[in-house]
Amino acid sequence: MNGRGRVPERVMIVDGYNVINARRHVTGSMQLADARDQLIREMQDYAGYSGQRIILVFDAWQGDRDRRSREKYGAVEVVFTQKGEIADHYIERLCDEMADDIDMRRMEVRVATSDALEQTIVLGRGATRISSRELLTEMGMVRGTATARQAVKPMGRTTIGDRLGAETVERMRAIARSEK
Secondary structure (H helix, E strand, O other): OOOOOOOOEEEEEEEHHHHHHHOHHHHOOOOHHHHHHHHHHHHHHHHHHHOOEEEEEEOOOOOOOOOOEEEEEOOEEEEEOOOOOOHHHHHHHHHHHHHHHHHOOOEEEEEEOOOHHHHHHHHHOOOEEEOHHHHHHHHHHHHHHHHHHHHHOOOOOOOHHHHOOHHHHHHHHHHHHHOO
């Protein structure tokens, strides 16, 4: 909680290609576009499970995009940088823009990258850092916990009696009997 009793917004900024490269051994010969689409889907799930807003950044510094583009997928914003702009610089600028909110504890920002220099820079701007491998591990744990929670839920109909305490149910039954 921040000084005003509000829970700060939780934001994670992810260097997309850095995460894809961290698990290349898993994706193997998967085409880059397919790996990118898979990561976007996984980040949507992760955002839903974790309650964080995700900004997933892919750089196009060697590409042919003249403009930066942003696309929203629920709680995930996907950013493709423009030609000549690397994801690291975009992430640094984003952290600068969020610095006041971080300082005032209105926002908690984590940056997922395995680039050591980038980690140092974002730490200096008030964000915390997580490596790409740590993020992948965390995503797996969160997904496993959510799956386990769903498996524990009982199947079947839920009645109002299931949500009330035993004493309240007994009182209601007594009232029903007295009205007969």
